[in-house]
Amino acid sequence: xxxxxxxxxxxxxxxxxxxxxxxxxxxxxxxxxxxxxxxxxxxxxxxxxxxxxxxxxxxxxxxxxxxxxxxxxxxxxxxxxxxxxxxxxxxxxxxxxxxxxxxxxxxxxxxxxxxxxxxxxxxxxxxxxxxxxxxxxxxxxxxxxxxxxxxxxxxxxxxxxxxxxx
Amino acid sequence: xxxxxxxxxxxxxxxxxxxxxxxxxxxxxxxxxxxxxxxxxxxxxxxxxxxxxxxxxxxxxxxxxxxxxxxxxxxxxxxxxxxxxxxxxxxxxxxxxxxxxxxxxxxxxxxx
Numbered sequence: 001x002x003x004x005x006x007x008x009x010x011x012x013x014x015x016x017x018x019x020x021x022x023x024x025x026x027x028x029x030x031x032x033x034x035x036x037x038x039x040x041x042x043x044x045x046x047x048x049x050x051x052x053x054x055x056x057x058x059x060x061x062x063x064x065x066x067x068x069x070x071x072x073x074x075x076x077x078x079x080x081x082x083x084x085x086x087x088x089x090x091x092x093x094x095x096x097x098x099x100x101x102x103x104x105x106x107x108x109x110x111x112x113x114x115x116x117x118x119x120x121x122x123x124x125x126x127x128x129x130x131x132x133x134x135x136x137x138x139x140x141x142x143x144x145x146x147x148x149x150x151x152x153x154x155x156x157x158x159x160x161x162x163x164x165x166x
Numbered sequence: 167x168x169x170x171x172x173x174x175x176x177x178x179x180x181x182x183x184x185x186x187x188x189x190x191x192x193x194x195x196x197x198x199x200x201x202x203x204x205x206x207x208x209x210x211x212x213x214x215x216x217x218x219x220x221x222x223x224x225x226x227x228x229x230x231x232x233x234x235x236x237x238x239x240x241x242x243x244x245x246x247x248x249x250x251x252x253x254x255x256x257x258x259x260x261x262x263x264x265x266x267x268x269x270x271x272x273x274x275x276x277x278x
Contacts, residue, residue, distance in 0.1 A: 026237055046234045047245045101221060101239050102262070152176065 028105050028124040030096060034117035040081045041072060041096055043105075043124065050078025055099040058082055062089040063110065069097065086113060098124060195267040196223070200257045202275040204248075209277065211243040213257055224261040230254070248277045 028051055031042040039058055043051040052074070061067030067087070072080035086092050095108040105124035111117055196218035203210045213226050220226060221239040228236045228243055231254055236243070258270040 027234060045236045047228075047230055047236055048247060049236065049238075049243055049245050053239065100237075101225070103237070148176070 026103060026126050028098065028126075030098070030107050030122050030124050031119045032094065032096070032109055032117060032122055033119045034084075034094075034111060034115075036116070037084050037086065038081065039072070039084050039094065039096075040075075040079065041098075042079045042119075043098055044078065051098065051100060052077040053100070054080070056080040056082075057097050058084055059095045059097075060084040060086050060092050061095070062087045063091060063093055067093070067095065072096070089113065096122075096124075104128075195269040196259055198257070198259055198269075198271070200255075200271060200273065202255055202273055204275065204277055205244075207247050209245040209248045209253070209255075209275065211245075211255060211257070213241040213243070215241060215259065218259060221262075224259055227258045227260055227266075229256045232256075250277050252276050 027046050029044050029046075031044070033040040033042075041056060041058070043054065043056070045051055054074070056072035056074070057069035058072055059067030059069045065087070068085075070082055070085065072082035075081045080098075084094065091110055091112055093108055093110050095106065098105045104127040106127050107122040107124040109117075109120060109122050197216045198214060198218060200211055200213040203212070209230075211228060213220075215226075218224065220241055226238045226241065226243070228238065230236075230245065252274055253276075254272060254274050256270055256272045258266055260266050
């Protein structure tokens with residue numbers, strides 16, 4: 001039992017990371033409308049509340065290609081509008097990115113060239129930023145817990161070896 | 167080599183971890199309260215956060231009827247269409263890294 005204590009403590013440390021990793025589970029939906037080259041995007045959260053004060057961009061590109069993002073302007077709370085520059089292919093993709101403080105959401109739709117788009121709901125997928133400052137806490141904690149676990153196993157093995165030699 | 171030193175090593179490692187991360191330290195929970203109000207079909211949640219400034223110090227998380235989490239960087243939240251009936255609203259404050267302070271408040275409202 002005494003030997004299990006460090007292992008249990010290590011497990012406790014590892015488990016303590018869980019609440020801070022992936023605890024955030026936000027979702028949003030956007031309603032895309034396209035008239036001519038004018039795109040309107042109405043962004044709602046999970047309860048249908050307007051997502052206000054976001055930075056929004058749209059990129060129009062040929063399927064499989066990457067487009068140049070252009071800004072959308074918030075014309076009323078939660079509704080963003082801007083002009084797209086279609087690539088000239090028969091079909092093209094519209095990729096909208098919404099940033100609300102540190103939270104980034106991305107959603108896209110394929111459109112036939114020259115056609116308008118009635119209001120169409122598009123799920124906005126949350127994208128984890130590559131390095132948030134909260135990122136290093138759990139990583140450091142996890143790495144330290146791993147080192148502790150390995151060190152405990154090594155120490156126990158050496159202790160057992162020393163006992164056998166004695 | 168490690169005989170008899172293991173418990174001290176484990177304790178030292180734990181203390182080192184706590185010192186290095188510092189992220190598990192208890193923080194005082196900010197005072198807050200909120201009101202619920204029906205406005206037409208809409209539900210308006212007004213959060214009073216006192217000295218806890220939104221968004222400078224963090225933000226507000228809201229759950230309705232045990233549903234998913236919504237996040238707001240302001241203190242007024244409007245759900246445009248609520249079904250009639252009794253609804254439960256849970257509000258929590260979190261820091262900018264989405265760590266809760268450990269205090270949540272829950273209220274109910276009857277939407278007519």
